[in-house]
Amino acid sequence: MASAATAYFLPRDLHPAAWWVWALGLAAAASRTTNPWLLLVIFGVACHVVVSRRPDAPWALAFRLYLYLGLTIIVVRLVFRVLLAGGQGQTVLLSLPSVPLPEWAAGVSLLGDVTAEAMLSGLYDGMRLATMVICLGAANALANPKRLLKSMPSALYEVGTAVVVAISVFPQLAESFLRVRRARALRGGPKQGRMKALRAIVIPVLEDALDRSLQLAASMDSRGYGRAGRDSARTRLLTGSLMVVGLIGVCVGVYATLDGTTPRVLAGPVLAAGAVVALIGFGVAGRRVQRTRYRPDRWRPAEVLVALSGIGVAVVLFTTSSFDPLDVNPSLSPLTWPPVAVVPLLGILVGVLPSFFTPPPRAPHAGQVQPFEQARLPVGEGA
Amino acid sequence: MIRLDRMSFTYDGATRPTLRDVDLTIDEGELVLVAGRTGAGKSTLLNAFNGLVPHFTGGHLDGSVSVQGVTTQEKPPREFSHLVGVVGQDPLAGFVTDTVEEELAYGMEQLGVEPQVMRRRVEETLDLLGIADLRDRALRTLSGGQQQRVAIGSVLTMHPAVLVLDEPTSALDPTAAEDVLATLARLVHDLGTTVVLAEHRMERVIPFADRMLWVPGDGRVVDGTPAQVLAQLPAAPPIIELGRLLGWDPLPLSVRDARRAATSVRAELDASDSAVPRRDPGEGKVLLEARGVVVRYGQHVAVREVDLALHAGSVTALMGRNGSGKSSLLWALQGAGRRQAGTVLAGGVETAQVSRADARRAVGLVPQTASDLLYLESVDQECGAADDESGAEPGTCRTLLDRMAPGIDGTQHPRDLSEGQKLALVLAVQLTAAPPVMLLDEPTRGLDYGAKSAFVEIVQALAADGHTVAIATHDVEFVARVADRVIVMAEGEFVSDGPAVDVLGGSPAFAPQTAKVLGPRWLTVEQVREAVAPR
Numbered sequence: 001m002a003s004a005a006t007a008y009f010l011p012r013d014l015h016p017a018a019w020w021v022w023a024l025g026l027a028a029a030a031s032r033t034t035n036p037w038l039l040l041v042i043f044g045v046a047c048h049v050v051v052s053r054r055p056d057a058p059w060a061l062a063f064r065l066y067l068y069l070g071l072t073i074i075v076v077r078l079v080f081r082v083l084l085a086g087g088q089g090q091t092v093l094l095s096l097p098s099v100p101l102p103e104w105a106a107g108v109s110l111l112g113d114v115t116a117e118a119m120l121s122g123l124y125d126g127m128r129l130a131t132m133v134i135c136l137g138a139a140n141a142l143a144n145p146k147r148l149l150k151s152m153p154s155a156l157y158e159v160g161t162a163v164v165v166a167i168s169v170f171p172q173l174a175e176s177f178l179r180v181r182r183a184r185a186l187r188g189g190p191k192q193g194r195m196k197a198l199r200a201i202v203i204p205v206l207e208d209a210l211d212r213s214l215q216l217a218a219s220m221d222s223r224g225y226g227r228a229g230r231d232s233a234r235t236r237l238l239t240g241s242l243m244v245v246g247l248i249g250v251c252v253g254v255y256a257t258l259d260g261t262t263p264r265v266l267a268g269p270v271l272a273a274g275a276v277v278a279l280i281g282f283g284v285a286g287r288r289v290q291r292t293r294y295r296p297d298r299w300r301p302a303e304v305l306v307a308l309s310g311i312g313v314a315v316v317l318f319t320t321s322s323f324d325p326l327d328v329n330p331s332l333s334p335l336t337w338p339p340v341a342v343v344p345l346l347g348i349l350v351g352v353l354p355s356f357f358t359p360p361p362r363a364p365h366a367g368q369v370q371p372f373e374q375a376r377l378p379v380g381e382g383a
Numbered sequence: 384m385i386r387l388d389r390m391s392f393t394y395d396g397a398t399r400p401t402l403r404d405v406d407l408t409i410d411e412g413e414l415v416l417v418a419g420r421t422g423a424g425k426s427t428l429l430n431a432f433n434g435l436v437p438h439f440t441g442g443h444l445d446g447s448v449s450v451q452g453v454t455t456q457e458k459p460p461r462e463f464s465h466l467v468g469v470v471g472q473d474p475l476a477g478f479v480t481d482t483v484e485e486e487l488a489y490g491m492e493q494l495g496v497e498p499q500v501m502r503r504r505v506e507e508t509l510d511l512l513g514i515a516d517l518r519d520r521a522l523r524t525l526s527g528g529q530q531q532r533v534a535i536g537s538v539l540t541m542h543p544a545v546l547v548l549d550e551p552t553s554a555l556d557p558t559a560a561e562d563v564l565a566t567l568a569r570l571v572h573d574l575g576t577t578v579v580l581a582e583h584r585m586e587r588v589i590p591f592a593d594r595m596l597w598v599p600g601d602g603r604v605v606d607g608t609p610a611q612v613l614a615q616l617p618a619a620p621p622i623i624e625l626g627r628l629l630g631w632d633p634l635p636l637s638v639r640d641a642r643r644a645a646t647s648v649r650a651e652l653d654a655s656d657s658a659v660p661r662r663d664p665g666e667g668k669v670l671l672e673a674r675g676v677v678v679r680y681g682q683h684v685a686v687r688e689v690d691l692a693l694h695a696g697s698v699t700a701l702m703g704r705n706g707s708g709k710s711s712l713l714w715a716l717q718g719a720g721r722r723q724a725g726t727v728l729a730g731g732v733e734t735a736q737v738s739r740a741d742a743r744r745a746v747g748l749v750p751q752t753a754s755d756l757l758y759l760e761s762v763d764q765e766c767g768a769a770d771d772e773s774g775a776e777p778g779t780c781r782t783l784l785d786r787m788a789p790g791i792d793g794t795q796h797p798r799d800l801s802e803g804q805k806l807a808l809v810l811a812v813q814l815t816a817a818p819p820v821m822l823l824d825e826p827t828r829g830l831d832y833g834a835k836s837a838f839v840e841i842v843q844a845l846a847a848d849g850h851t852v853a854i855a856t857h858d859v860e861f862v863a864r865v866a867d868r869v870i871v872m873a874e875g876e877f878v879s880d881g882p883a884v885d886v887l888g889g890s891p892a893f894a895p896q897t898a899k900v901l902g903p904r905w906l907t908v909e910q911v912r913e914a915v916a917p918r
Contacts, residue, residue: 146481161479168481171523183755185719186748187812188740188772203758207798212476219477222433223538224464224493290495294488295502 011360016143018303023139025310026351029317030131033328034124035338039131045351046138054141055361066137070130077126081118089117117332151297153282176208242281249274302358309353316347385409385432389446401427403602414571416588417581419598420831422801425581429549433467434460465494468538470548474530483533484518490541508536528559532566545577553829556705557857583831586620590637610634618832621896624908641900649901667695670851671820676725678711685711687875693851700862701855703872709855713822717748729820747813748822756809763793773816784811787841803834823854827861839864863895863906
């Protein structure tokens with residue numbers, strides 16, 4: 001028993017899709033509530049898991065940016081409430097002079113009375129959006145986005161490669177832009193017009209980028225990219241239509257699920273049907289591919305736990321919101337303290353399980369230190 | 384294994400074929416060295432082996448190229464990926480994934496190799512190339528030599544029958560090039576891998592090459608043992624030149640061979656006192672004076688309180704490993720780069736405090752990627768723009784260019800020029816502003832022997848005109864031929880500074896081949912030629 005636990009907790013990186021399912025579960029749950037207590041708990045759960053399970057990698061550091069983004073969202077919401085939503089509600093906190101806008105913007109006036117109701121509804125709305133964004137940030141921090149692309153079904157492999165290549169172009173462009181701009185200063189700097197100066201930088205940068213793409217294409221070709229079986233035109237048409245239809249179904253289903261006002265027929269059934277059609281499409285397209293994967297991420301019990309904990313949170317919030325809407329969406333008139341609802345609260349706490357019951361991420365490799373050869377003397381041409 | 388049967392190839396729009404009626408067979412376990420000037424058709428020949436020529440480049444191919452019985456007409460390059468592994472000049476440009484391990488596995492994934500086999504081959508290759516400690520690293524963060532070794536590994540994992548490398552070290556500094564060539568030597572010696580290699584640092588490869596191909600540029604391919612082919616090459620490594628000059632037969636292919644052959648000559652030369660005395664680099668007028676120059680990037684100090692005076696008529700070489708502060712110093716002297724402390728006076732102005740146009744009139748700088756300075760569609764337009772920018776007489780730039788590299792067609796696009804011509808054009812553009820001080824950052828990268836000799840003459844002419852030239856470079860043989868004064872930098876400081884003979888001759892790291900064979904007083908073949916001329 002103990003040895004099974006040791007094996008289970010061996011450090012490894014979990015399947016990126018598991019983290020995405022978990023994070024989307026949390027985000028979907030957040031979308032269903034404006035209760036600040038619940039939102040704070042979701043936020044806390046996401047942060048706790050990120051802190052305890054994020055790998056030591058560059059993409060994981062971006063989580064802080066998502067936190068700032070969340071904060072900005074809340075602040076912007078509140079500022080707009082002050083600027084635009086003047087006059088709603090009774091509890092006036094601050095009286096500002098109202099500035100009526102000209103005719104063409106009829107009905108809108110700037111400033112005016114700042115009420116507690118308006119501010120609170122702005123705050124709750126902002127918190128909801130911010131929490132959702134932070135949940136996605138958590139997924140980004142916990143799972144390497146490029147590995148997620150790699151674990152796409154083999155039918156989408158080509159697209160995935162294209163996206164990875166496209167992403168890696170940007171740092172290169174930035175690099176050659178800086179280099180060329182620096183070099184331009186050596187020719188005396190911008191003496192000509194702005195357009196000409198811009199052209200003097202853009203042309204060498206684009207030439208550089210084009211050169212690199214050609215070299216990359218030659219390299220990919222000579223390393224066998226695209227040699228795995230070609231489908232006939234008919235199979236391609238079949239798989240293409242299956243996938244498009246399936247994805248449309250999934251989109252409609254997801255929208256209907258998240259928006260409580262659409263007919264229920266469009267939610268569950270359409271989502272399920274769309275997923276099935278898309279999966280068949282992937283299956284048909286992937287069947288002919290003779291390509292293998294190097295060290296694919298595997299779906300093991302820990303991944304199941306992570307995914308289920310995220311889905312669990314979403315399920316609890318979706319069911320309670322239909323039983324007791326006031327717990328999840330507190331009323332603003334009359335103005336009351338938002339209730340602390342026990343069931344949804346406990347439900348959200350399920351989402352923190354991955355912090356304790358998943359294997360920790362792999363330690364950064366010893367090879368991160370500077371390579372030793374940088375410290376050697378250069379040896380001459382004919383040494 | 385690879386057979387070329389009366390193969391001819393003509394690029395689209397070219398008037399004559401790049402390669403004509405080439406018959407060639409490459410057998411298992413050979414190391415074949417391909418030599419020739421840049422643009423002579425080396426790359427065309429190498430890329431024909433897996434069908435990139437003509438499938439990728441376009442053009443017309445006659446005759447046939449076949450690899451293990453399959454001709455490149457029948458199938459596209461990707462169907463040869465398990466037979467021919469191709470490694471290019473710029474490793475970074477060819478990477479598809481972003482970590483070392485994934486890059487090694489990429490080709491095998493395309494071939495559909497079993498996962499367990501893939502795992503094993505990746506581990507083996509990591510060890511074979513000595514990059515196991517880099518396995519998780521992002522490819523962009525590796526040094527040039529490490530990147531090139533990963534690139535070699537990424538084709539080796541496919542277990543190709545032939546490894547084709549097109550100037551794998553031309554974009555690398557000497558240390559990195561050493562790493563890559565040592566790795567290749569190991570593959571050839573220990574594993575018997577069949578390797579076809581185009582390489583301009585021939586001297587490193589010649590000792591273990593079984594065969595040599597020379598692509599002279601007229602469509603022929605000359606085939607023979609290294610000694611046979613080297614005897615015909617117009618521009619060769621110093622050691623070969625020395626062997627030819629002194630009439631050694633057979634030609635020595637390594638420093639070891641040459642030292643043994645040179646015993647009598649060495650005694651004779653030691654007795655003569657005609658080692659050409661060089662100009663004293665400190666006798667001309669001071670054209671640039673720098674005091675207490677400091678360049679730092681955050682916590683990293685690139686240049687640490689450096690004082691430097693450059694004298695008219697002298698050529699100064701800045702040497703030192705990558706990251707020792709050479710480039711930072713040059714950019715700081717010009718005033719375009721950052722400088723946190725110190726003064727630089729040139730032509731009576733402080734270079735950082737005048738406008739860029741005025742700084743350019745005092746100090747010219749040619750950056751490492753010289754073509755960054757070019758952005759127009761033709762050589763004439765570039766020259767016109769240069770005259771305009773520096774307020775010079777129209778035609779100044781073109782005259783300078785013609786003096787340095789005569790016969791360049793003015794309507795040509797700068798991209799179509801050879802590396803040497805491009806360098807001459809950029810130099811002409813910078814000289815149009817008539818700066819007395821000229822700084823060059825790694826100018827000889829990618830130049831073949833012929834272009835390098837031409838460039839030596841250009842630099843010597845500049846110095847003779849009363850300019851002062853400072854060159855940051857790793858190229859020892861080039862420094863031996865061109866520099867009066869050598870400064871070695873380490874960690875942002877000058878560790879040695881003196882006449883070239885003193886700094887280069889006695890150093891195991893910086894000694895040119897001639898010095899290794901004949902002793903520290905003899906830096907170049909030309910010196911020896913002058914000394915033995917009366918005989």
